[in-house]
Amino acid sequence: MKYPIEAYAEAFCEAALERKGKEEELIKKFLVAVNKNGDWGEIKKIFKLIARKMAVRRGGRFVSVEFGRAPTKKVTLMLEESFSKKDHVEFKVRPELIAGARILINGEQELDSTLIKKINKLFI
Amino acid sequence: MREIIEKLKKDIAGFKDEAEFADVGIISEVGDGIAKISGLRDALAQELLVVKGARGELPAVAFNLEEGSIGAIILGDASALAVGDRVKKSGKILSIKAGDELLGRVVDPLGFPLDGKGVIFKNPEVAKDYSLERRAPSVLDRESVNAPVHTGIKSIDAMIPIGRGQRELIIGDRQTGKTAIALDTILNQKQDSTETGRNQVVCIYVAIGQKNSKIAKIIKMLEEAGALSYTIVVSAPASSPASLQYLAPFAGCAIGEFFMDSGRDAVIIYDDLSKHADSYRQLSLLLRRPPGREAYPGDIFYLHARLLERAAKLSKEKGGGSLTALPIIETKLGDVSAYIPTNVISITDGQIYLESNLFYQGVRPAVNVGLSVSRVGSAAQTKPMKKVAGRLRLELAQFRELQAFVQFASDLDEATRKQILRGELLTEILKQPDGEPVPVENEVAILYAAINGFMDDVLKKNVKKFEKDFLEYLQKLHKKEVLEPLTKGLFDEKTEKALNEAVRTFKNLNKI
Numbered sequence: 001m002k003y004p005i006e007a008y009a010e011a012f013c014e015a016a017l018e019r020k021g022k023e024e025e026l027i028k029k030f031l032v033a034v035n036k037n038g039d040w041g042e043i044k045k046i047f048k049l050i051a052r053k054m055a056v057r058r059g060g061r062f063v064s065v066e067f068g069r070a071p072t073k074k075v076t077l078m079l080e081e082s083f084s085k086k087d088h089v090e091f092k093v094r095p096e097l098i099a100g101a102r103i104l105i106n107g108e109q110e111l112d113s114t115l116i117k118k119i120n121k122l123f124i
Numbered sequence: 125m126r127e128i129i130e131k132l133k134k135d136i137a138g139f140k141d142e143a144e145f146a147d148v149g150i151i152s153e154v155g156d157g158i159a160k161i162s163g164l165r166d167a168l169a170q171e172l173l174v175v176k177g178a179r180g181e182l183p184a185v186a187f188n189l190e191e192g193s194i195g196a197i198i199l200g201d202a203s204a205l206a207v208g209d210r211v212k213k214s215g216k217i218l219s220i221k222a223g224d225e226l227l228g229r230v231v232d233p234l235g236f237p238l239d240g241k242g243v244i245f246k247n248p249e250v251a252k253d254y255s256l257e258r259r260a261p262s263v264l265d266r267e268s269v270n271a272p273v274h275t276g277i278k279s280i281d282a283m284i285p286i287g288r289g290q291r292e293l294i295i296g297d298r299q300t301g302k303t304a305i306a307l308d309t310i311l312n313q314k315q316d317s318t319e320t321g322r323n324q325v326v327c328i329y330v331a332i333g334q335k336n337s338k339i340a341k342i343i344k345m346l347e348e349a350g351a352l353s354y355t356i357v358v359s360a361p362a363s364s365p366a367s368l369q370y371l372a373p374f375a376g377c378a379i380g381e382f383f384m385d386s387g388r389d390a391v392i393i394y395d396d397l398s399k400h401a402d403s404y405r406q407l408s409l410l411l412r413r414p415p416g417r418e419a420y421p422g423d424i425f426y427l428h429a430r431l432l433e434r435a436a437k438l439s440k441e442k443g444g445g446s447l448t449a450l451p452i453i454e455t456k457l458g459d460v461s462a463y464i465p466t467n468v469i470s471i472t473d474g475q476i477y478l479e480s481n482l483f484y485q486g487v488r489p490a491v492n493v494g495l496s497v498s499r500v501g502s503a504a505q506t507k508p509m510k511k512v513a514g515r516l517r518l519e520l521a522q523f524r525e526l527q528a529f530v531q532f533a534s535d536l537d538e539a540t541r542k543q544i545l546r547g548e549l550l551t552e553i554l555k556q557p558d559g560e561p562v563p564v565e566n567e568v569a570i571l572y573a574a575i576n577g578f579m580d581d582v583l584k585k586n587v588k589k590f591e592k593d594f595l596e597y598l599q600k601l602h603k604k605e606v607l608e609p610l611t612k613g614l615f616d617e618k619t620e621k622a623l624n625e626a627v628r629t630f631k632n633l634n635k636i
Binding site: 104110112121122 | 135136139141143144145146147148149150162163164165176178192210
């Protein structure tokens, strides 16, 4: 990598704050810059970090909700309404969790109500 | 079967699960035995972490505390871990359970048994937890080294004596007999304690990066010699992860400290610290710590210094126990001025230097007496040994100076020729086979005979036979008046006279 992911994310966030209203142009130029530097392979990680940083800058939280089975629309709506508009919420399905859900906030605090956790606690 | 079902039903009935927020870290990178973990802001350095992988939980140690992540070493097989796995703090630092139940067992650096003899501690709650990283005893907690650790090797016990609480380095090229010296020391502890009135010395052998076959051979040898009953083997072979090889000496030291703190004497052998340094270098480079000389991290000296400083002789107020360390370092082509050897030489209280040249010449153990030293010296020798060993070093030093003239023996004066013959005799006396340590009373007796000229007329080829027969003779006919006082560390006029007479009588009987 020419530059660390952290540097790309921080640069994008600062540029976004300076150029409010010109987000589309900014994103285009940013993608060109990443490609030019040969770091296109890390683009997913970069955008994930950008989403996290933007949420924090807005005063919100970065929330990751992982389900054991695909949730219904009702469940996802209910969860989204539980958090504020400033929070960035993403949903994932991980079959290894079997059932239930776990919520990770800012990558540091977790509420785990998955079935796999209960089974491990019970038998291990 | 019924019992198992009842137990499971009980567990299910008593199961309580209240979901609550917990601090958690997430693995962002994993591979080569290390992991990068994001989160866990409050983790402390060297804190024990628990990684929940697909195949169960694995312990890890927080090594690097960086701005946005933690670099951790995985204490086990990291192949089952994946990015996204959760990590929790334990709030503790790594520790090992220590107790008398460890005697005779082979364990890994985390304290799990490897010998297939079942659980070590029947009541784990009773066993003491000793941290792998501990502070060394302070200056006030120590006292001077004053009791010997007899290795059973004549050249070492006479000229490079090791005391209880000392650190004596064994250094030499590969295949020069370094491990053999260490093992002879372990074997000799059995003989040394039965009649001297001192406590049985506990031995700990730490195998770092060794071949599994070599470790198995050592264990078998110790078992056959009856030495395993007072020995603990901590094994981190070459096939184990670098993290376990890094921790092995600290685990052994923690076990040794248990015995030291309970007022007993322990000897610990680190075989070898060169491989330990290599494993630490591997972990440091993987964690992107800045490399220094020879790519070792900057704190490589501190790694060995803090380990070896924990070997000490404690004062009577602290129980009077001791931990004697015998670290082993392998040199390349006899270069003792390389980085790691010079580091460890400056830390230890002396070194036993083994030379390949001497080994190939048949001088085994191949101890270079000129370059070897014990900084504790005669403070760690019994009175009889002090008496006989005093002249030994001088005689050998004079012999070495004259050795160049050996080939011109016919042109030398009588005194020089005698000196050369004496030197050759002493060199021959100091040779001994592997795995046959000599009790201290026998060492004193044979060295007394050699130093005082009783063996000057013995041919070089007959020296070994003379030694064997003489010691047998003493054992059968002069045990009470000669060997027993020597065993107890007594060498008064009466004992010396008895020994003198015994040698003369033996020679007369055998017409020497």
